[in-house]
Amino acid sequence: MVRKAKEPNEGARKSTIREVAERAGVSTATVSRILAGNYPDAPATRDRVMRAVRELDYVANVHARSLAGTPTKSVAIIVNSVISPHYAHVAQGVQAQAAAEGRLCLIGTTGGDAERELAMVQLMREQHIEAVILVGNVLADEEYRARMSRYAHSLAGAGSRLVLCGRPPLGPDVPAVVVQCDYTGGAFAATSHLLSAGHERILCLGRRPGFTTADARLAGYRDALRAHGVPHDKELELEGTFEREQGYRMMRQRLKSGRRPDFTAVFAFNDLLAAGARQALLEHGLRVPGDVSLVGFDDLPPAQDIDLTTVHLPHEELGRTAVRLALEPETQAGPPQQVLLDTHLVKRGSVRQIG
């Protein structure tokens, strides 16, 4: 078998910093410094080195680099699932900002399972990454706090920061940054909109005690009712998680009784619930907004197609902010930071004026 002659820049072989150094006739230290660009080397050697790098198509080995002390330029995002629009949009923001700051993005999914979340955090810990961004809430209350505190400390041990997205803040002793949207404000706006349109019997979908994202919306809903002097009725607060099927199921069950519905409007705690509820309403022969008005929460893809009035959340901005906060040096010291992003109502065609 005949070897190809020399094959100088075939690009397919490994190529280490030593090879670059040899080819350029300098030491590896010089190559390293020139590539890092942090020292005034002589232009002549600089050129020789750069040429060698190009010819060998050399890229540094991240692992060696990291071992030698340079921090890994990467962040991780951990979400329930990638196909849920909410998480997808946050992930998009994280990915975009990470890229903008020259970072690689690792991703993991939990499927909403706390044990898988833990496994993911462990996996990220091994990577000695700059930051881990946790989105979505798997556990409630005390269990949540305890676990996050453990995460934060063990990640800190690996030199990683912890950022929580859309989760309640932790104590001041826990090294974690929190970034959220103003869920309560958004829910207040949504409910107020329905009240202003004359609705008083407003069904709300997605109650889930102990989970901030749900609790905050419920609070906004009740605040709005109170502000309009309408007493709140627990019978109208339906419990369930945030999936489309749940919306369908809850509404179907509510309508099963056969008699005319005892509400004129629905506030769903996210757009998926709204889409599911809408399907159940239509199947039951009720028109939206003709018979029942509907407001969602999120302003994500299904919303436009079903012409849904909803609360816009800055999902991508949430992700971007998380990365920015994670990498900002001033966040490193000082007390654990907390950021709240604004929301606003997007009016489409799913609400009808009555009364």
Added chain:
Amino acid sequence: MVRKAKEPNEGARKSTIREVAERAGVSTATVSRILAGNYPDAPATRDRVMRAVRELDYVANVHARSLAGTPTKSVAIIVNSVISPHYAHVAQGVQAQAAAEGRLCLIGTTGGDAERELAMVQLMREQHIEAVILVGNVLADEEYRARMSRYAHSLAGAGSRLVLCGRPPLGPDVPAVVVQCDYTGGAFAATSHLLSAGHERILCLGRRPGFTTADARLAGYRDALRAHGVPHDKELELEGTFEREQGYRMMRQRLKSGRRPDFTAVFAFNDLLAAGARQALLEHGLRVPGDVSLVGFDDLPPAQDIDLTTVHLPHEELGRTAVRLALEPETQAGPPQQVLLDTHLVKRGSVRQIG
């Protein structure tokens, strides 16, 4: 300042394999072998080591491990964007299968830009990862082949395999695996369905010469027409990329002429196009399927909400297969492999029988 006494398992400090070794009274080699589980060590020492590991909350440093020769357990996926349902679902599959095989998943987005794709590949190359999975097609034809060939070789140099998802296969000399869906078959089924319902003037949306994903659908569309003895009319093949706005734009433009539409059905090359086209149709006072029948391609989230008959693609399976192929040892040697996944028609309510 008083130090806390000892703080043995505070979990917050770094903890290396040496510390574990010291605490267990053995050498680092023993710890390493026990953790790898690949040698019959004495149960007694084994227990001591495991206890030390637990007490120190030790996790190995991936970078050191990788440097020392153990391959990094991770794969990367590079997509156009995370919020596009198609890519999101493939990514979900990749992530799921990666997790199932104990791999971490890196993710990068290109925004459809070839230069960003290149930058991403370079970034992945530094990571010395097991495989890089490229989804979606940014370039056409010769330019595509040339670039992929370069990717494949340079990734091979870093010990990574290249997997192409939904892209045309390359030559046998290029070390890359290809996994696709049967786009042509799916398009054939979709078009045949419309033809069987009596439609002969079928508008198709999403022509894009040079891009396999589009070309293959067009081929299936034409094949079906031919099989039914209907001559194909280039006037009915509208060009455009695969975004929702494009569907809206194309249909709006087509309807602008004012006169009655010269088609009775529409076959959109993906569901987003279908959703956009549907919106334009509705705004123009045409009902679906009353006036115009509509078939999509993908069977992704918008489809269900707009009650769209469409071709189901196994998106998640695509991602899973990509990972499986990338990690399968038998794929390593042998000729570059190619896999084709089946599709099927999902009938909903957007097609009306005529004639």
Added chain:
DNA sequence: AGCGATCGTTAAAACGTTTTAACATTTCGA
């Protein structure tokens, strides 16, 4: 009792980079 096997363990080298401290070389002021 003595001798190989067998078993469990370890010292040390290696992986590819960064960085520190030291070493040449040149430049410059006197």
Added chain:
DNA sequence: TCGAAATGTTAAAACGTTTTAACGATCGCT
């Protein structure tokens, strides 16, 4: 022309692991 300062370069140590080859102890067998 001399020495000091500035500049450019390098040798070597360090990072945290895996692995190879060698080691000592224990065991069973004659």
